[in-house]
Amino acid sequence: MARDLNALWHPCTQMKDHERLPIIPIKKGDGVWLEDFEGNRYIDAISSWWVNIFGHCNPRINDAIKEQLDTLEHVILAGFTHETVIELSERLVQVTPRGLDKCFYADNGSSAIEVALKMSFHYWRNSGNTRKTKFVNLANSYHGETLGALSVGDVSLYKDTYEPLLLEILTAPSPDCYNRDPGESWEDYSLRQFAHMEKLLAEQGDEICAVIVEPLIQCAGHMRMYHPIYLTRLKAACEKYNVHLIADEIAVGFGRTGTMFACEQAGITPDFMCLSKGLTAGYLPLSVVLTTNHVYDAFYDEYETLKAFLHSHSYTGNPIGCRTALATLDIFAQDNVIEANKALSKCMWDSTQHLIDHPHVADVRQHGMVLAIEMVQNKSSKTPYPWQERRGLRVFEHGLKNNCLLRPLGNVVYMMPPYIITESEIQHLAKIATEGIDIATR
Structure with missing residues (x-):
């Protein structure tokens, strides 16, 4: 972490935040999981900025790359x-x-x-x-x-x-x-x-x-x-x-x-x-x-x-x-990925339906394998929390403590996982997201 902060300037980041929030060095990836150097594991719920659709170190993709290298x-x-x-x-x-x-x-x-x-x-x-x-x-x-x-x-x-x-x-x-x-x-x-x-x-x-x-x-x-x-x-x-x-x-x-x-x-x-x-x-x-x-x-x-x-x-x-x-x-x-995703998409929806009635959730919305939950200060008027309060950051920190990489966009918590995620892993994400929202909106 010290070597990183001495040499790197990270994207989409106020670097001063890392005086309080530690950088997380990742040692390896496997499927939907990322693992750091202390053995902590995280479900990559955001597909590492929406790119990773078939999991980390996918053996079929790895083999294709190795063949091309020669x-x-x-x-x-x-x-x-x-x-x-x-x-x-x-x-x-x-x-x-x-x-x-x-x-x-x-x-x-x-x-x-x-x-x-x-x-x-x-x-x-x-x-x-x-x-x-x-x-x-x-x-x-x-x-x-x-x-x-x-x-x-x-x-x-x-x-x-x-x-x-x-x-x-x-x-x-x-x-x-x-x-x-x-x-x-x-x-x-x-x-x-x-x-x-x-x-x-x-x-x-x-x-x-x-x-x-x-x-x-x-x-x-x-x-x-x-x-x-x-x-x-x-x-x-x-x-x-x-x-x-x-x-x-x-x-x-x-x-x-x-x-x-x-x-x-x-x-x-x-x-x-x-x-x-x-x-x-x-x-x-x-x-x-x-x-x-x-x-x-x-x-x-x-x-x-x-x-x-x-x-x-x-x-x-x-x-x-x-x-x-x-x-x-x-x-x-x-x-047959598109057809298989229908069951995963339904699981994402079913696992988060209880949040529709949450007093500080204005909307739960979904298109396919993208689901978003919008936290608000006032549900009836959809009055947002002031952005300076960084409520989403509390969800992010709670997720890291519970094996989840959830990186909200402001006050919007979302799931955009790799397509190889399991239903039990989706349910875990939904549980931790719910806990994080409860913590963030107290």
Whole structure:
């Protein structure tokens, strides 16, 4: 711990906190469990920042990586290619919504967002439409930390400091169903909120490159959720007003929402789909932007026209990352993962239903393998606790004492576990989360 604090600057952390909160060095991982150097074990309830979908040190993924290491570790992807990236691209085209026919690789989620933003803008420019320079996001959205990705997000905690550096964005109200009226359905509220987006597109569509959304769940925005009807209507409106749709499925793709990709529940194909996190099951940084042949064709021309998409990353299409992703897709195909997750998802719901009546819980919500519990000061008015009180931190500390890595987002306690978790492990998480909420809301 002393060596760590002497040399490391940790992400998303006020380092002064570690004068009181000890850094936890992890010695090894096995399945859903992490183990520290003192033998304490923790269920990884948040999949190590939402990436680990098939457990730590998964033997099937390990074997695939070892095999790739003896063949090819890396090669430049400009003017060269390799079997692994070709096979992965073919597989991704097969499993994603129909019409996404081309894959462009990057290193991480934020980089994928940058690619999609630039590609959309560049498409309109190549098509002779230079008026389209704006992007639309949703209130409370999050798309990453690089400057373009940060620009199209709307979580003030991450964004406010850097505001002078960022693009100006048009923001539509979120369809976040936490804010629905008493007795109003998720579908009705999402439809009501869509009216604002429709109006914005109707008025300014001629100047808009793309709308970017996190389908179904605004993850970093306190796991707020909405109905798929919003996406269905949004896709239709984007087509009507000649605007691209960018689906940021970085956190919600690969089975998180109950289907392989969240867009499936709306029956839509976006113009761009950004994938990362679960793509490599938490092993290696890799991301991809899938798009249509129609977009691709706008860049396909003689060199002298300067229409090529000149965007690159040193490790684009890294063979080891691609082999890891192929092993991940193999597990989905061979183990019937999406169907098996239905029982786990139901267990998560059943294990937390008692919290609906908790005097300081305003909402228990779920999409597939993501469940969130919102702590509040006043249940009837949904008055939140002051953020400075850090109530969620008390849940985190209680979890660590009881074999659970629960890392709340502010006052929202959530479960987003690996898909190999057992029902008894889910029930333990729910028990410890309940105890932690009781402690945090005293």
